[in-house]
Each structure stands twice: as structure tokens, then as C-alpha cells.
Amino acid sequence: MNKSENMASSAQGRQLRTMDIVNRGLARRYRAERRFKRFGLSAILLSLAFLAVLFISIFANGYTAFQQTFIQLEVFLDPLKIDKEDLGSANYQGLVRESLAKTFPAVKNRADKRKLYGMVSSGASFDLRKFVQKNRHEIGNTIRIWVPADDDVDMLIKGHILRDVPESERRMDDTQIAWVDHFQHQLRIKQEFNMTFFTGGDSREPELAGIWGAVCGSLYTLLVTLCLSFPIGVATAIYLEEFAPTNRWTDVVEVNINNLAAVPSIVFGLLGLAVFLNFFGLPRSAPLVGGLVLTLMTLPTIIIAGRASLKSVPPSIREAALGIGASKTQMVAHHVLPLAMPGMLTGTIIGMAQALGETAPLLMIGMVAFIVDIPGGFTDPATVLPVQIFLWADSPERAFLEKTSAAIMVLLLFLVIMNGLAVVLRKKFERRW
Amino acid sequence: MRLLKVSKMQTVMDKGGNGGPPMPLKKMRKELVPRKERATIGQFEVENPRMSCRNVDVYYNHGEKKAINNINLDIGRNEVIAMIGPSGCGKSTFLRCLNRMNDTIDGCRVTGTITIDNKNIYGKDVDVVPLRAQVGMVFQKPNPFPKSIYDNIAYGPKIHGLVQNRDETDGLVEQSLRRAGLWKEVKDRLDQPGTGLSGGQQQRLCIARTIAVNPEVILMDEPCSALDPIATAIIEDLIDELKQDYAIAIVTHSMQQASRVSQRTAYFHLGDLIEVGPTDQIFLNPLHQLTEDYITGRFG
Numbered sequence: 001m002n003k004s005e006n007m008a009s010s011a012q013g014r015q016l017r018t019m020d021i022v023n024r025g026l027a028r029r030y031r032a033e034r035r036f037k038r039f040g041l042s043a044i045l046l047s048l049a050f051l052a053v054l055f056i057s058i059f060a061n062g063y064t065a066f067q068q069t070f071i072q073l074e075v076f077l078d079p080l081k082i083d084k085e086d087l088g089s090a091n092y093q094g095l096v097r098e099s100l101a102k103t104f105p106a107v108k109n110r111a112d113k114r115k116l117y118g119m120v121s122s123g124a125s126f127d128l129r130k131f132v133q134k135n136r137h138e139i140g141n142t143i144r145i146w147v148p149a150d151d152d153v154d155m156l157i158k159g160h161i162l163r164d165v166p167e168s169e170r171r172m173d174d175t176q177i178a179w180v181d182h183f184q185h186q187l188r189i190k191q192e193f194n195m196t197f198f199t200g201g202d203s204r205e206p207e208l209a210g211i212w213g214a215v216c217g218s219l220y221t222l223l224v225t226l227c228l229s230f231p232i233g234v235a236t237a238i239y240l241e242e243f244a245p246t247n248r249w250t251d252v253v254e255v256n257i258n259n260l261a262a263v264p265s266i267v268f269g270l271l272g273l274a275v276f277l278n279f280f281g282l283p284r285s286a287p288l289v290g291g292l293v294l295t296l297m298t299l300p301t302i303i304i305a306g307r308a309s310l311k312s313v314p315p316s317i318r319e320a321a322l323g324i325g326a327s328k329t330q331m332v333a334h335h336v337l338p339l340a341m342p343g344m345l346t347g348t349i350i351g352m353a354q355a356l357g358e359t360a361p362l363l364m365i366g367m368v369a370f371i372v373d374i375p376g377g378f379t380d381p382a383t384v385l386p387v388q389i390f391l392w393a394d395s396p397e398r399a400f401l402e403k404t405s406a407a408i409m410v411l412l413l414f415l416v417i418m419n420g421l422a423v424v425l426r427k428k429f430e431r432r433w
Numbered sequence: 434m435r436l437l438k439v440s441k442m443q444t445v446m447d448k449g450g451n452g453g454p455p456m457p458l459k460k461m462r463k464e465l466v467p468r469k470e471r472a473t474i475g476q477f478e479v480e481n482p483r484m485s486c487r488n489v490d491v492y493y494n495h496g497e498k499k500a501i502n503n504i505n506l507d508i509g510r511n512e513v514i515a516m517i518g519p520s521g522c523g524k525s526t527f528l529r530c531l532n533r534m535n536d537t538i539d540g541c542r543v544t545g546t547i548t549i550d551n552k553n554i555y556g557k558d559v560d561v562v563p564l565r566a567q568v569g570m571v572f573q574k575p576n577p578f579p580k581s582i583y584d585n586i587a588y589g590p591k592i593h594g595l596v597q598n599r600d601e602t603d604g605l606v607e608q609s610l611r612r613a614g615l616w617k618e619v620k621d622r623l624d625q626p627g628t629g630l631s632g633g634q635q636q637r638l639c640i641a642r643t644i645a646v647n648p649e650v651i652l653m654d655e656p657c658s659a660l661d662p663i664a665t666a667i668i669e670d671l672i673d674e675l676k677q678d679y680a681i682a683i684v685t686h687s688m689q690q691a692s693r694v695s696q697r698t699a700y701f702h703l704g705d706l707i708e709v710g711p712t713d714q715i716f717l718n719p720l721h722q723l724t725e726d727y728i729t730g731r732f733g
Contacts, residue, residue: 316574317578323534323569323571324642325566325589
């Protein structure tokens with residue numbers, strides 16, 4: 001009895017001491033916890049702030065590119081100068097110039113005239129031709145037509161060319177500004193949504209340049225990439241994960257796939273140049289070759305993501321399938337693959353997003369060329385969105401600056417859509433077990 | 434002294450067994466086989482066995498580790514044989530040999546002969562797919578497919594071509610669920626996911642899935658270890674009914690369960706089959722010291 005009492009009290013004493021030690025350390029533990037939380041929170045806030053700065057600067061630079069300045073011209077469609085049988089071949093540029101000269105009859109000097117003709121875009125004559133082809137009954141009348149202004153006029157209207165800097169440092173001299181003011185005074189200058197930016201191909205003239213060519217190029221390239229890398233990647237992942245024996249040979253394969261994921265993308269471009277262009281003789285600048293090169297680049301991502309998602313399928317499902325006599329292929333096709341699909345799709349879309357933003361390997365295979373036409377197929381010369389951004393960022397004209405930012409916005413939009421799609425697909429195919 | 438109460442006195446089936454009512458313990462007690470003796474004691478053979486294993490060794494890690502050692506055991510027709518023993522003694526490994534589930538483990542090798550109806554299942558020309566249809570398996574953790582209840586049952590018959598049309602499938606699904614005692618509980622929600630059932634129902638669903646393929650032998654690897662006592666009792670009753678049609682080998686950690694459901698019991702220890710015999714005899718009158726230690730709770 002006595003002994004047990006003693007034991008109880010000593011146990012109590014020991015417990016008290018333990019609690020004292022624990023309590024003493026408690027404050028320090030909570031401090032460390034709070035510090036850790038604050039670190040994490042500030043890291044998130046910092047990265048969000050950087051992201052916000054990025055988006056704000058891009059948007060601030062680029063939103064004006066969605067507007068374009070137009071000038072209204074009064075053009076006399078001289079029946080003597082337009083052949084009614086052959087509307088396409090008339091000298092519309094001459095008509096546009098005539099109209100400008102009529103608006104400012106005081107301009108006689110050759111140099112001034114050239115400046116005057118430069119007020120409207122060189123695309124104005126195409127617009128006029130299109131108008132005449134649509135409205136042939138207007139021939140002989142004087143019509144009013146809105147044509148795109150030159151990029152310098154556009155910049156002036158948007159406030160990117162400042163009037164209060166000395167004339168010698170300005171892109172437009174005082175006479176040109178006076179002409180713009182004259183048009184503005186007569187309400188013959190307006191800003192409208194810039195449709196050309198979304199429907200046109202690249203151009204030397206900023207006011208005529210659009211991203212549709214690059215978007216088409218990107219779509220064709222990504223289509224090739226998707227059609228090749230998804231089946232090949234999924235098949236590789238399934239074989240390595242489900243069927244391959246573990247031996248030195250498969251270890252080598254695995255290590256090399258992981259290495260490939262880390263290879264700088266320009267190396268894939270060099271490989272594409274050497275193999276696809278020089279050895280197989282495929283066309284230069286073609287989305288087909290771009291897609292092949294990007295496939296090589298995306299494959300490791302898809303394989304690694306696919307293997308990870310196959311690995312995460314619980315072994316009990318495999319055992320269940322094998323246990324009732326499913327063959328290995330049936331087990332994979334009926335049970336494992338459906339469960340691994342969301343992860344594989346996510347990996348694929350992330351790989352595709354990577355490919356969409358990739359520039360370096362495409363430079364090596366000639367997709368950096370200046371291409372005006374909208375590509376119509378897989379072997380047409382084309383460029384892609386990030387390369388287009390690179391090309392515009394390299395251009396000296398002030399107007400290309402806003403185009404660059406606008407193109408970045410479009411690229412980011414595509415990336416956001418693709419990542420959103422990944423989330424939606426994952427939610428849709430996700431199954432609980 | 435005995436911790437165990439043997440609830441059901443089973444009649445002993447094989448002639449090798451020690452027939453008749455158990456004798457009083459004290460009188461039966463004779464010298465036990467010493468612990469270090471590892472040769473199998475008891476009658477491992479039965480007349481006209483369904484499956485028969487001779488000199489089975491299993492190695493893991495490409496031969497580095499020997500998991501079970503020279504096992505000889507027969508599984509009779511329409512009997513439940515229980516395998517008991519401490520963790521890591523190789524009873525699950527042995528069970529998984531019987532339908533070649535060990536093939537899926539990398540570096541696992543099985544030697545010796547295991548026959549089903551006198552045909553060696555480890556023969557060169559044997560296809561594991563029909564074998565596993567013949568020897569079904571129920572796992573420790575209920576593992577229904579993440580599909581509907583209906584599809585869970587219908588999957589096996591479909592891949593084996595046992596059913597030709599929707600009507601036949603419907604019939605087989607109903608029949609299997611009825612035999613597993615699950616039909617009344619799920620007949621109104623066959624299209625709902627099998628994973629939404631309770632643990633006991635899931636395990637019965639897995640048993641129904643196994644018997645839908647109409648195997649000859651059912652292997653059960655601790656089928657009740659994740660279940661509560663009520664679900665366990667239902668499954669034990671089910672096992673009792675199923676033995677009319679199938680040979681059943683069950684691995685269990687619960688000695689009460691072994692004594693309740695089985696007619697024969699095999700005691701494994703560190704990869705050896707120590708003792709095998711009629712369940713009553715193993716529990717009431719073990720011959721080996723290790724068996725005695727284990728079932729009295731002095732060991733493991």
C-alpha cells in the first residue's frame with residue numbers, strides 16, 4: 001500500500017516535471033510556427049505582387065493596340081481611271097493621293113507631298129479597292145470612306161507622340177500635326193476597334209499588322225504536337241510503368257527520359273534542323289516541322305506526368321482486376337487507364353502550354369521568318385505567337401510596342417484557357433475510389 | 434487455461450483426421466513436438482483434393498529472401514481450410530501462390546508443384562487468365578472497382594465471355610448478389626458506385642464479384658480484418674454457405690474466426706507449415722509446441 005502510494009506520487013512528480021518542460025518550450029514552438037506562416041504568406045504576397053506588376057504593365061502598354069485611328073477621305077471615283085471590266089487593276093493609290101492633295105491644295109512641294117501621302121496607311125488603297133468592288137454603282141460619284149491612318153498619326157492621337165517636345169526630336173513635324181488637327185477639326189478622325197489586329201497577318205506597317213497568322217501557325221504546330229506527343233507519351237508511360245521489367249535497360253531509359261526533360265530547348269531546335277530539315281528534307285518554316293520539334297520537347301513532360309499518375313492508381317484496383325482473371329492489357333485498359341487519365345490529361349495540357357510558349361527551338365527551323373500570309377496548312381511557311389512577339393519587340397516603330405504587349409495578352413489568354421481546360425478535364429474525369 | 438472457446442464442433446471430413454468427439458484435454462495431452470522441430474505435423478493430405486501443393490518454396494528479391502519453405506498441403510473439395518500464424522509467417526504468400534498472384538511481384542519465384550484437379554498451375558503451358566477465373570480471390574481490404582455495383586459484378590463474366598446478352602448478365606448479377614446476401618440491400622441502386630457501400634457491403638460485393646465468374650476455389654486473404662463484428666458475422670455465414678459449392682482457403686488473424694468457419698486449420702510459423710489438421714484438433718489438442726503457444730496466446 002505504502003509502496004504503491006510512493007510510486008503514484010513519484011509518477012505524479014515525473015508527470016509534473018514533464019509538463020513543465022513541455023510548457024516552457026511551448027511559446028518558442030508557437031513563435032516558430034507563426035514565423036513560418038508569415039514567411040509563407042509573404043512569399044505568396046510577393047509573387048502575387050510581381051504577377052500584378054507584370055499584368056498591369058503589359059495591359060497598360062497594350063490595351064491601346066485594340067484601337068485603331070481611321071481618317072475619312074473624300075474620294076472621287078473617276079470613271080476614266082477605273083476600268084469597269086477590271087476593277088482590281090485601277091490605280092487606287094493614285095485616287096487616295098488625289099483626295100489628300102484636294103484636301104490640302106496648298107501643299108505643292110514634293111517632299112511635303114510625300115509626307116502628306118504618308119498620313120494614311122498604305123493599306124488605304126486596298127480598302128478603297130474593296131469598297132469599289134462591292135459598290136460598283138458608286139463609280140462616278142464622290143464617296144466618303146474611312147481608311148486606317150498611318151501608325152505615326154495613330155501614335156499622335158493615342159498620345160504616344162508628345163506635342164510639346166522640340167520638333168527635331170519628334171517623329172512628326174509641325175506641318176504634319178497641323179494636317180492631323182485639320183482632319184480632327186473636321187471630325188474626320190475617329191478611333192475604332194482594331195479588327196485588323198485579329199484578322200491580319202504580319203506586316204511591315206504596324207497599322208496593318210495582325211496576329212491571326214501567328215495564331216494559325218501556333219494552332220497548326222500545336223495540333224501536330226498534340227497528335228504525336230499524346231499517344232506516344234501515354235503509350236511510353238504505360239509500357240514503362242505496367243509492362244517493362246525492372247532491369248538495367250529500363251533504368252537507362254528512365255534516366256534518359258528524365259535527362260531529356262532538362263535539355264535546353266534550343267538543342268531540340270538544332271536537332272530538328274539537322275534531322276528534319278537537312279536529312280529528311282522537310283520544308284523550312286513549316287508548322288509540321290515545328291510540331292515535330294515541339295513533340296520531342298513535350299514528350300518527357302507527358303511521360304513523366306503519365307507515369308506519376310499511373311503510379312498513383314491504388315494497387316488494390318490492379319489486384320482486383322487480376323484476381324478475377326483480367327489479362328494485364330484488360331487490367332490496364334479497363335481499370336488503370338481510366339483512373340490515371342485525369343493526371344495524364346493535365347500533364348499533356350501543361351506540356352502543350354509549354355510548347356505554345358516555346359520560341360527557341362523554332363528559331364532554328366526557320367519559323368522566325370517574316371511571313372505575311374496566313375498559313376493554310378501544315379507545310380505552309382508560318383510563325384507562331386511567341387516568335388511573333390519576339391519579331392515585333394525587335395521592330396523600331398513605336399506602334400509595334402503596343403502590338404507586342406497586345407500579342408502577349410493574346411498568348412496569355414490562350415495559356416489561361418488551356419490551363420482552365422486542364423482543370424475542367426481533371427474535374428470531369430476524376431473518379432473517387 | 435484455454436483462452437479460446439471453440440464455438441462450433443465441425444465434423445472432421447478427411448479420413449486422416451482424428452474423428453470422434455474431442456477427448457478431455459488432460460487425458461489427450463501428451464509430449465508436444467519441441468519448438469525447433471519444423472517438419473509438418475498432421476495429415477496434410479486429403480482424399481481426392483481440389484488443389485494439392487508439394488514442396489512449395491517461395492523466394493522474394495530474386496532469390497535473396499526465402500519466404501516459405503517446403504510446404505505440402507492439400508485443399509479438399511467443399512471444405513474451408515484456415516491458415517493461421519503470426520504476421521510474416523508466409524500464410525498470405527502461400528495463399529497468393531494458389532492463383533499465381535505472386536507473378537505480379539517483381540523478383541518473386543515459386544518452386545515445387547501446385548496442382549488443381551491434377552494439373553500443375555506452374556506448368557509452362559498454363560495461362561494465368563483462366564487459372565484466376567478458376568481460382569478466385571477476395572482481398573484483405575474491400576477493393577470494388579470505381580464503377581457501378583452492376584458493372585462490378587458484370588465485369589468478370591463479360592471479359593470471360595460467360596454472358597452473351599444483357600438478360601443473361603442481369604440474371605447473373607442478381608444471382609451472384611443473392612448468393613452473397615447483398616441483393617436485398619442493393620437491388621434498387623445497382624447503378625450507383627460500388628465504392629459508396631459500407632465496408633461490409635463492399636466486401637460482400639467483392640465476394641459476389643468473385644463468385645460471378647463461378648470459380649472452383651475461392652482464396653480469402655483476411656477478408657474480415659477491416660470489418661466490424663456484425664459485418665464479420667455476416668461474411669462468416671456466407672463462407673459457411675459457399676463451401677457447399679466451392680473449396681475455400683482463408684487466411685485469418687482471428688483464431689475465433691478460424692475455429693468458427695473452417696473444417697481444417699494449418700498453422701504457419703516463419704515460413705514453415707508447422708501443423709495441419711482438423712480445426713477442433715488444432716485448437717483443442719495441438720501436437721506441436723509452437724501451435725500450442727500460438728493458440729493459447731503465449732506467442733505472437
